[in-house]
Amino acid sequence: MTTQSSVEIGTEWGIVSARQAGRELSKGLGFSSVDQARITTAISELARNIYLYTKNGVIGLEVVNDGHRQGIIITARDQGPGIENLRDVMVDGYSTSGGLGAGLPGVKRLMDEFDIQSNPGEGTLITTTKWLR
Amino acid sequence: MTTQSSVEIGTEWGIVSARQAGRELSKGLGFSSVDQARITTAISELARNIYLYTKNGVIGLEVVNDGHRQGIIITARDQGPGIENLRDVMVDGYSTSGGLGAGLPGVKRLMDEFDIQSNPGEGTLITTTKWLR
Amino acid sequence: MNLDLQTKALSVGTRLYVGGEIDAYTAPQLKEALMPLVEKQEAYVIVDLEEVNYIDSTGLGIFVGALKAADQHNSTMRLVSLNDRVKRLFSITGLDEVIDIAEKREETNQ
Amino acid sequence: MTTYEGLRDSYKQILYNFLHHKNEQSLYEAQQFSKRVIEEQISPEEIVSIHLEVIEDLYPNLSSETRKSFEILLEVMIGYGMAYREHQILKNKQLELESEIDVAANMQHTFLPKEIPQLADADIGVISVPASKMSGDYYNIVKDGNEYIAIALADIIGKGVPAALCMSMIKYAMDSLPEQLLQPGQLLASLNRTVEQNIAANMFVTMMYASYDPATHIFSYSGAGHEPGFYYDASEDRFNELYAKGLALGISRDTQYREYQQSLSVGDFVVLFSDGVTECRNGDRFLERGELAELIRKYQDKTAQEIVDNVYRELENWQDFQLHDDFTLLLLRREV
Amino acid sequence: MTTYEGLRDSYKQILYNFLHHKNEQSLYEAQQFSKRVIEEQISPEEIVSIHLEVIEDLYPNLSSETRKSFEILLEVMIGYGMAYREHQILKNKQLELESEIDVAANMQHTFLPKEIPQLADADIGVISVPASKMSGDYYNIVKDGNEYIAIALADIIGKGVPAALCMSMIKYAMDSLPEQLLQPGQLLASLNRTVEQNIAANMFVTMMYASYDPATHIFSYSGAGHEPGFYYDASEDRFNELYAKGLALGISRDTQYREYQQSLSVGDFVVLFSDGVTECRNGDRFLERGELAELIRKYQDKTAQEIVDNVYRELENWQDFQLHDDFTLLLLRREV
Ligand SMILES: [Mn+2]
Numbered sequence A, B: 001m002t003t004q005s006s007v008e009i010g011t012e013w014g015i016v017s018a019r020q021a022g023r024e025l026s027k028g029l030g031f032s033s034v035d036q037a038r039i040t041t042a043i044s045e046l047a048r049n050i051y052l053y054t055k056n057g058v059i060g061l062e063v064v065n066d067g068h069r070q071g072i073i074i075t076a077r078d079q080g081p082g083i084e085n086l087r088d089v090m091v092d093g094y095s096t097s098g099g100l101g102a103g104l105p106g107v108k109r110l111m112d113e114f115d116i117q118s119n120p121g122e123g124t125l126i127t128t129t130k131w132l133r
Numbered sequence C: 001m002n003l004d005l006q007t008k009a010l011s012v013g014t015r016l017y018v019g020g021e022i023d024a025y026t027a028p029q030l031k032e033a034l035m036p037l038v039e040k041q042e043a044y045v046i047v048d049l050e051e052v053n054y055i056d057s058t059g060l061g062i063f064v065g066a067l068k069a070a071d072q073h074n075s076t077m078r079l080v081s082l083n084d085r086v087k088r089l090f091s092i093t094g095l096d097e098v099i100d101i102a103e104k105r106e107e108t109n110q
Numbered sequence D, E: 001m002t003t004y005e006g007l008r009d010s011y012k013q014i015l016y017n018f019l020h021h022k023n024e025q026s027l028y029e030a031q032q033f034s035k036r037v038i039e040e041q042i043s044p045e046e047i048v049s050i051h052l053e054v055i056e057d058l059y060p061n062l063s064s065e066t067r068k069s070f071e072i073l074l075e076v077m078i079g080y081g082m083a084y085r086e087h088q089i090l091k092n093k094q095l096e097l098e099s100e101i102d103v104a105a106n107m108q109h110t111f112l113p114k115e116i117p118q119l120a121d122a123d124i125g126v127i128s129v130p131a132s133k134m135s136g137d138y139y140n141i142v143k144d145g146n147e148y149i150a151i152a153l154a155d156i157i158g159k160g161v162p163a164a165l166c167m168s169m170i171k172y173a174m175d176s177l178p179e180q181l182l183q184p185g186q187l188l189a190s191l192n193r194t195v196e197q198n199i200a201a202n203m204f205v206t207m208m209y210a211s212y213d214p215a216t217h218i219f220s221y222s223g224a225g226h227e228p229g230f231y232y233d234a235s236e237d238r239f240n241e242l243y244a245k246g247l248a249l250g251i252s253r254d255t256q257y258r259e260y261q262q263s264l265s266v267g268d269f270v271v272l273f274s275d276g277v278t279e280c281r282n283g284d285r286f287l288e289r290g291e292l293a294e295l296i297r298k299y300q301d302k303t304a305q306e307i308v309d310n311v312y313r314e315l316e317n318w319q320d321f322q323l324h325d326d327f328t329l330l331l332l333r334r335e336v
């Protein structure tokens, strides 16, 4: 991993800054405009989750190279309430009922890889990757 | 009902003519460009069903006025094999398996009113209406 | 479609007004409103069905469940102002023999 | 050439033709293209992106505003793209679930009698159609060694999977009753004890149980909260209500059931049904019991099976092929 | 102002801001707009139409090619619009079906014992988790007047709704067996006759039935094609296979079942489970029986219930919260 940046999400401006950083990074890496928009939307959703449901959180952006290809890793880390039942949140279909974790299946579909770790009371760490095709 | 026109569907050209007639009629009635495209798509689907699965069929177009508003009625009549189980064909979800009746739920959703009469061996008559909003 | 549900405290007990159609879709709403009322010890609950024009068997099931809960908690549940169609259902299923269903005039002084 | 490039070239061709000879043919091709990209599971935001690429290609001097405006359109389409992919996943899930329920529905078929017993002096017909795939109606018709006929018709509250699960209880509970036929009242009382013990608090079952003795032509029946049937009196050409008062099964442990009797003369018949028959509705209008009787009368010259089949077909049509509840209709007529 | 006009104005505002101060803020607003229109169930072709209206409005001298090109884009989007509306309908259908299955799953819970009998000299723990909402695993633990314990553990082939329907048969068939406890072999033979009569041709049930006599500390068991369990020998600190040979239920009418016995010393325990436990998989790798034994050993200082709960939690995690089959794990340990 090379380039690293991180954006604190405390206000809606934080969301916009994180989007901006993600868009520039993905553009620089050569992602198509559709993929740029997808990556930005994923960042936006993750940042908004932090903004709406936890006090404190950070969006991290990294460039990754697995030897064959380049990609971008987005991390979303918060010290919020955590997610009680991961199995429920990640279920596809109709997870738009709000609350922390809303929209995560959508983010998963926008990206190539997705991992979530969460313990009630200890916050949540989401790591998601998109590879350059 | 006033304006009437009908187009024989024997070839793919027939489909295009029926579309053209429907587009002009709906444009003349003042339908928005989105609704024009919807009406045309509905005609296209009905005509294609006739073209692919029956020997012989006609698309009819009529202007209708129920006293309050104007609308367009599309009829699709054929002497084809008819549809065995209407309940199955009209079920929403995944009726794209082909065969006569494929796509009818889609047509129903593009239009405002939809009626189908079919008896195995005696052909099918579909009548569907879109009202000007 | 939603049920119209309103509760009103009486000098003794509670009156639950129900309006709409009680079917498989709305029955859970009725259950949510009714069960806590009858699950109190020795409660007195009047369910006013005047504005209910249709009830299906799932809806009847809610009243059966409430009846069982009321018996367990020594509570009383009484249904009032049933229209004829609704009353017929309670009668056909035999529920009128185990659930307290008041005639309209009887209950006007409640 | 990748799929994506192939699609872009097709799109470019269609757009080029359209712009140069603006005609319906190109729009028709666009519609066919739409079907193709949906089959290939291309997301709608890809289409917007292809569109922009193609017009940039066709018109290199595209105004910068137009070009830029597509960024906004693209951003909005991403949301639809997510919904679209959710749709594909949901569709597969739904297909899986449906095929699971198909298997269960097939199992359920084996709960119902494979054939109706033939009688020397009476004709029986029955039809049972679930509102969705699984049924909460149950019926059984058996003949014992003495030509006695026993008829059971039950309706589990609600419909679909939960009712079906409960219907299997009725079936097994019936199977585990003693071999010799019980009197209707006894049978319901015994069944009620099993049901009451096993059923959820807000569920119950309505049931009619009858036995017909071909020697005496007496039809004995008891009911547990079930929709009244009809007794057709041939001599008077009249439909009478066939009602057996009794509490539905599963509500109170020690319920007793009264037994009723109806003697059948030649040509008389009894009709039993679930409330799915009387709750047939067309919009807000329910079928009236009188209308049902008239419908039966209309076909009364036919065999018992033909009568119930025809009544079902008429009612299915009347309510636009949308059953709101499981539908079971049974008719027994004394012939000689 | 209609919703449509309101949306068009919002879109125009966003687009205008973006074109004049091209920035991320506007794109963020576009994304929020996307969520809003999806909530309001606006079809994607409407968005394309709004987009065109708005740019025509902002740039009256839009080139005619650009304007015309939108007709093609619109035509293609109509297909996505149909898919989108299908999605909304499917979503509602799915919700309905899911809530139906929730009700049925709740009913199914009542089929399993509400609590595990307490014993003076032995400790029992059990966990049963369905792979989806409905289970095809069944278990029961009962104590008769003589402190005899009877344990049943059955696995219906397959999972989901069909297996659940069949599971209810096992439950009712068990309920209708005579009150006094049967010998394991007898019981399976009797159950097999019922199952064979009622089950579809391509289904069967595997089962382990055991009784434990606290007076003699003898654990007697018979099996019907069921996954072998474990007998843990405390004196040797060793896990042995607990296997009972026998044909699965529902295959052949007159199957006989051999009875096996295992005497338990203090600290010895037996573990019974369904194949959902051993068929835990992570990617292509299946759990080995030895690993399961090690996992049990890891928690063996705890109570029987804690052991099975911990083993489940580890295995759930190991396979990323995705159960591939219904999971039932039961442990009985002689304490004194
Ligand atoms: Mn029912």
Ligand SMILES: [Mn+2]
Pocket (backbone or CB within 6 Å): C057, D155, D156, D158, D274, D275, D276, D325, D326
């Ligand atoms: Mn019914």
Ligand SMILES: [Mn+2]
Pocket (backbone or CB within 6 Å): E136, E137, E155, E156, E157, E158, E159, E163, E326
């Ligand atoms: Mn299984």
Ligand SMILES: [Mn+2]
Pocket (backbone or CB within 6 Å): E155, E156, E158, E274, E275, E276, E325, E326
């Ligand atoms: Mn299994």
